Amino acid sequence: MKIRKKLSLLFVxxxxxxxxxxxxxxxxxxxxxxxxxxxxxxEKLTLLTxxxxxxxxxxxxxxxxxxxxxxxxxxxxxxxxxxxxxxKDSKPFSEQDMKFPxxxxxxxxxxxxxxxxxHLSSKDSSRQPIWVSYNHPGIYYPQGVIKEDIKxxxxxxxxxFNTYQFIYHSYTNFIYWQHTSFESGLHITYPAHSNFxxxxxxxxxxxYIKTKDKDSLMWFVAKDEATQKxxxxxxxxxxxxxxxxxxxxxxxxxxxxxxxxxxxxxPLGLIQDIEIFLVLFEKTTKERQGxxxxxxxxxxxxxxxxxxxxxxKKNLYFSLHxxxxxxxxxQDTSSGNSGVxxxxxQGEEALCAYGGHMAGEPFPIIILPYKQITxxxxxxxxxVQERTTKWLHFSGFILLGAICLSTLLAFYSAWxxxxxxxxxxxxxxxxxxxxxxxRVNIQSKDELQQLGSVFNDLGPKLEExxxxxxxxxVARETQQxxxxxxxxxxxSYDISGxxxxxxxxxxxxxxxxxxxxIGADHLGIAVGDVSGHGIGAxxxxxxxxxxxxxxxxxxxxxLGDLFAMLNQHLLRDTGTNQFLTFFYxxxxxxxxxxxxxxxxxxxxxxxxxxxxxxxELPNTGMPLGISKEASFLxxxxxxxxxxDVVLIGTDGIRETRNAEGREFGRDRLEQxxxxxxxxxxxxxxxxxxxxxxxxxxxxxxxxxxTMVIIKRCSDDQKNERPYFISLL
Numbered sequence: 001m002k003i004r005k006k007l008s009l010l011f012v013x014x015x016x017x018x019x020x021x022x023x024x025x026x027x028x029x030x031x032x033x034x035x036x037x038x039x040x041x042x043e044k045l046t047l048l049t050x051x052x053x054x055x056x057x058x059x060x061x062x063x064x065x066x067x068x069x070x071x072x073x074x075x076x077x078x079x080x081x082x083x084x085x086x087x088k089d090s091k092p093f094s095e096q097d098m099k100f101p102x103x104x105x106x107x108x109x110x111x112x113x114x115x116x117x118x119h120l121s122s123k124d125s126s127r128q129p130i131w132v133s134y135n136h137p138g139i140y141y142p143q144g145v146i147k148e149d150i151k152x153x154x155x156x157x158x159x160x161f162n163t164y165q166f167i168y169h170s171y172t173n174f175i176y177w178q179h180t181s182f183e184s185g186l187h188i189t190y191p192a193h194s195n196f197x198x199x200x201x202x203x204x205x206x207x208y209i210k211t212k213d214k215d216s217l218m219w220f221v222a223k224d225e226a227t228q229k230x231x232x233x234x235x236x237x238x239x240x241x242x243x244x245x246x247x248x249x250x251x252x253x254x255x256x257x258x259x260x261x262x263x264x265x266x267p268l269g270l271i272q273d274i275e276i277f278l279v280l281f282e283k284t285t286k287e288r289q290g291x292x293x294x295x296x297x298x299x300x301x302x303x304x305x306x307x308x309x310x311x312x313k314k315n316l317y318f319s320l321h322x323x324x325x326x327x328x329x330x331q332d333t334s335s336g337n338s339g340v341x342x343x344x345x346q347g348e349e350a351l352c353a354y355g356g357h358m359a360g361e362p363f364p365i366i367i368l369p370y371k372q373i374t375x376x377x378x379x380x381x382x383x384v385q386e387r388t389t390k391w392l393h394f395s396g397f398i399l400l401g402a403i404c405l406s407t408l409l410a411f412y413s414a415w416x417x418x419x420x421x422x423x424x425x426x427x428x429x430x431x432x433x434x435x436x437x438x439r440v441n442i443q444s445k446d447e448l449q450q451l452g453s454v455f456n457d458l459g460p461k462l463e464e465x466x467x468x469x470x471x472x473x474v475a476r477e478t479q480q481x482x483x484x485x486x487x488x489x490x491x492s493y494d495i496s497g498x499x500x501x502x503x504x505x506x507x508x509x510x511x512x513x514x515x516x517x518i519g520a521d522h523l524g525i526a527v528g529d530v531s532g533h534g535i536g537a538x539x540x541x542x543x544x545x546x547x548x549x550x551x552x553x554x555x556x557x558x559l560g561d562l563f564a565m566l567n568q569h570l571l572r573d574t575g576t577n578q579f580l581t582f583f584y585x586x587x588x589x590x591x592x593x594x595x596x597x598x599x600x601x602x603x604x605x606x607x608x609x610x611x612x613x614x615x616e617l618p619n620t621g622m623p624l625g626i627s628k629e630a631s632f633l634x635x636x637x638x639x640x641x642x643x644d645v646v647l648i649g650t651d652g653i654r655e656t657r658n659a660e661g662r663e664f665g666r667d668r669l670e671q672x673x674x675x676x677x678x679x680x681x682x683x684x685x686x687x688x689x690x691x692x693x694x695x696x697x698x699x700x701x702x703x704x705x706t707m708v709i710i711k712r713c714s715d716d717q718k719n720e721r722p723y724f725i726s727l728l
Contacts, residue, residue: 042374049351049373050340053366057338057355060364064357071174071234071251072217074167079236079249081163082180085156087241114191119176121195121227130195130226134168137161138192142201145185153186164190167251174257176224176231180238181208182247195226202248211235211248219361221280224252230295231255232362255295255362275367281333281357290330295362329354333363342370420448424455436463482545488512490523490589492713496681499706500689507537508650508706509545517553521590524552527708528582529601529650540578544570544624548584559584559597563621563632567599570625579625583648585617585636592712594646595636599624602651605666607673609643614670617646645677645684646710652703656692659699664692681709 116132137160141150157180164178168190178190181202202208207220220233232253238246255278278296325343329352332339338356342349349370357363371378420442430438436459442452487495497510507530515522526548530537547569548562555562562584570580583604585596596604600623603616621632640646647669656664669688676687685707692705 042378045373046342046351046370049368050353053351053353053368054338054340057353057364057366061338061355061357064361064363067174068219068361071171071253074171075217075234075236075249075251078163078167078178078180078251079238082157082160082238082249083241083246085159086153086238086246088156116191119191119193119227120229130193132191132193134165134191136192137164137188137190138194140187140189140196140200141185142187142203143198150182150184150186153182153184157188160188161190174253176252176254176257177226178249178251180247180249183245184247186247189226193226197225200225207233207235207250208248211237212245215245221362229254273369273372277365277367278362279365280362281330283334290334292330292333292365325352333357345369420444420452424448424451427455431459431462436460482542483510484512488514488523490521490587492589492592493587494681494711494713495523495525495708496685497706497708498685498689499704500701501704502533502652502701507531507533507541508652508704509541510648510706510708511545511548513549513552515553515556515586518556519588519590521588522556523587523589524556524584525587525648525708525710526582526584527601527648527650527706528580529652529704529706530580531578533704536578540570540574540580543573544580544582552584556586559586559595559634560620560632563597563599563624564630567624567630567632568628571628574625579623581623581651585648587710588637592640593637594640594710595634595638597621597632597634599632602649602654604646604648605670605673606638606640607645607647607670607677609641609645609677612674612677614674640710640712642712642714643677644712645673645681647673647684647688647707648710649707650704652701652705653688653692653707655703656696656705657699657702658696664695668695681711684709684711 114132114134115129117129119130119132120127121130139154141147160180168175168178179202180188183203185201185203187202202225205222207218207222210220211218215237217234217236220235221230222233223229224231232255234251234253235248236250238249240246276298277294279292279294281290282293283290325341329339329341329343333354336357336359338354340351340353343352344350345352345367351366351368351370351373353366353368355363355365423440423442427438427440438459439456440452442449483499484497487497495512497512499508499510501508509526509528509530511524511526513524513526515524526545528541528544530540530544544566547566551562551565555565563582566582570578580599581601582599583596583601584598585594585604587594596617598604598617598619599621600619603618606615606617607613608615617638618635620635622630624630649669653669654664654666668691672687672691673684676684679687688707689705
């Protein structure tokens with residue numbers, strides 16, 4: 001987009017800014033108000049509903065516990081009365097108050113019997129009611145049991161009908177069947193019926209065996225023999241007067257009887273699409289938390305409710321798409337805890353409330369659609385948004401007219417600014433192509449004229465910077481050319497050197513000097529560090545290199561004289577503005593001796609293979625180029641043993657700092673040398689550089705890093721000496 005159009009848009013924006021701001025803030029505030037009202041009401045309704053649901057499931061849990069306690073009391077009474085009957089003397093047997101299976105026909109209606117719609121047979125898909133009798137209990141005995149053998153027990157139980165009838169009618173809404181099964185094989189049931197399988201033997205049922213084993217009151221979930229439906233069975237052992245085990249008496253409770261107690265109060269009872277499940281926690285495998293098997297379900301639509309029985313359906317389990325929320329529900333329910341979770345159910349948000357329970361007992365899950373809770377707040381929020389949108393449309397027509405008028409005025413005003421800018425753009429392009437003599441002529445008497453003046457001064461400065469950049473490039477190439485291109489070839493020694501500059505050009509220097517005039521086995525090793533960086537330091541380093549190379553052979557006997565001569569040379573050429581720390585040593589590979597002189601340089605480190613200890617090679621004088629009266633001494637010689645290492649480096653290694661301002665330090669450097677003493681000098685150089693970089697991390701490199709490493713090879717290393725030169 002051209003500047004003229006941009007400026008026009010800028011003028012339009014400036015003219016319309018107050019109106020836009022007012023419109024924007026009014027619209028935003030109204031939308032925000034609607035959102036806040038909706039969100040606040042939704043949060044409050046959600047919290048109230050969560051507390052309501054939590055109270056409902058807790059109250060239902062208390063109701064279940066109350067009903068459970070009542071049934072347990074009833075069973076204890078039933079067991080007590082049976083034990084009283086067992087303690088009495090036997091009376092003459094009469095079949096008047098009891099009926100055997102051959103006296104009750106399940107297909108035809110006997111005299112006095114009732115067709116019970118409470119007891120629906122599940123033996124086929126039709127679920128037909130069965131004939132029962134409330135006028136007497138029924139007697140059943142398994143195959144293999146002789147009728148005459150159980151008559152003695154029957155004679156003692158002449159009052160059992162009264163006990164059964166009293167308890168049954170006291171808990172009509174809860175009790176399905178009442179049973180008493182004896183070790184002798186006698187099985188008494190109320191109401192009387194004949195729906196027993198031929199092979200049925202209650203003494204082999206799990207609830208009978210476990211109750212006999214535990215000898216205490218217990219709860220079970222098991223299949224009812226008469227209807228083949230899953231029910232809850234409450235069991236308790238009965239004993240003979242001598243305390244011996246007589247049998248088990250039970251009360252069967254259908255799941256629907258406990259589920260009917262869960263009714264949603266006003267106003268939740270009026271909400272549509274509420275679903276209530278009665279579930280049972282089932283532990284599966286160690287890898288899985290468990291599953292929630294659905295026993296019954298109830299759908300509420302206003303005042304109408306419908307029940308669905310899922311007890312006999314296999315593999316019908318409650319699950320959620322949100323695995324994390326479902327795992328939380330499983331974790332709570334496996335521990336018997338209640339709670340309320342916000343979940344996604346059948347593609348929509350909903351509140352899920354689940355009740356507390358004892359292990360092995362069913363408990364309710366209530367699913368309440370979230371949209372039903374927030375319907376009113378959503379309606380209010382939509383109303384605010386609708387009114388805001390209408391007002392925004394009205395404001396839009398006003399803005400459109402203002403924009404048209406402002407645009408016409410803006411286009412006429414923009415041209416006075418565009419012309420100087422176009423001239424600047426054209427001249428800037430020529431400047432980028434290398435035309436440093438290009439100029440502009442702007443007479444607008446404003447900031448654009450000042451910008452033109454700055455632009456006219458830019459060409460000469462760019463030209464000067466280009467010359468300086470070229471000079472730096474030439475200096476860097478020259479400096480790198482002066483450093484060694486390869487390691488010296490000296491027998492029995494592995495020598496490597498490297499230099500890493502922190503600037504385009506650096507002040508560090510190292511060199512290897514062949515001293516053939518004094519012997520083929522002699523090598524001069526020099527490492528220097530000029531103060532500062534840049535062109536000046538590079539030139540001083542080059543000057544010092546030339547002097548050392550020219551006079552190294554002539555001053556090989558006394559290195560102190562060589563340093564004194566170099567000091568005078570530097571003072572004559574540079575004055576005292578710059579100085580040079582310098583280390584120079586002569587290695588004699590024939591005698592394995594090393595002598596040196598050091599002018600204020602960072603002390604070299606001698607690492608001894610034997611004992612793996614470090615020793616510094618100390619300075620022998622002050623830095624070069626500071627004082628005419630300075631004196632310098634020669635030190636050594638030292639004798640290098642096999643696999644001894646000498647590192648001659650600049651202070652850029654030791655004084656490297658990290659982002660926290662801490663120094664790398666000599667101790668850390670010595671540890672690296674000791675740990676890598678068995679490596680080649682090339683590998684040792686790389687280890688040192690890696691350690692320095694890891695220590696510095698993101699902090700900038702502020703000084704040059706230069707090092708030369710000398711290692712005397714062992715006998716098995718003399719034929720392979722990997723030399724390493726690095727120029728960075």
